[in-house]
Each structure stands twice: as structure tokens, then as C-alpha cells.
Amino acid sequence: MKKLLTLAFLLGLIAAQSAQAHAILVKSTPAKEETLKEIPSRIDLWFDDNVGPKYTALAVVNSDGQRVDNGDGDLEMMDKSHLFATLKELTPGRYGVRYRVQSADGHIVTGKFFFTVAP
């Protein structure tokens, strides 16, 4: 019985934490480590929760570290869990994506991943 109560207590703690956990990147196009045959004209990121407009940043850089996004990274008007930016004309190569958003709980979430444009 005591064990069960402890378990229930722990599960309750986990539920309480996840209710105010920070936003997690759940999906993107291009996807992490994806190799694209067609040149993408934009990048889209989706989080598991709405994120705030403050501190929002999204950058795509080529292997020389030069930015190839148009600097227009923004949250979609009707879906605040969706961050996107348009891209300059990419050439084949490997690209890095860096993002920063503010979760509903106030925490800043940053991340990085790569994708490749095939020759």
C-alpha cells in the first residue's frame, strides 16, 4: 500500500511538471538530418505548445557560417506553436538551423539541427 501511494505521488509530480514544462520541438521541415532532393524555400518548426514572441529567433546557416535565411523568422499568426522563415536560394550542401523561443512557462528554449541539400 505504501509503495502504491509513493507511486501515485511520483506520477502526480510528473504530471504537475509536464503541465508547465517548456516547449519542445516536435516537428520541422526540413527535418533533422534530412537530405533533400529539392531546394527548400522555407523552414518550418513546430513546438508542442504555443511559444511567446519575445526572444524568438530562427537562423539557417551554410557550412561557411553565412546566414541563408531572409531574417524574417516569425511565429505564424494563427498558430503560435509554429515558427517559420523564408530562405535565400540554397545550393547543395549542409545547413545548420538554430532556434530560440520562449515557452509559456517563461523559460527560453534553444536548439540546433542540420539538414542537407543533395547535389
Ligand SMILES: [Cu+2]
Ligand atoms: Cu520550462
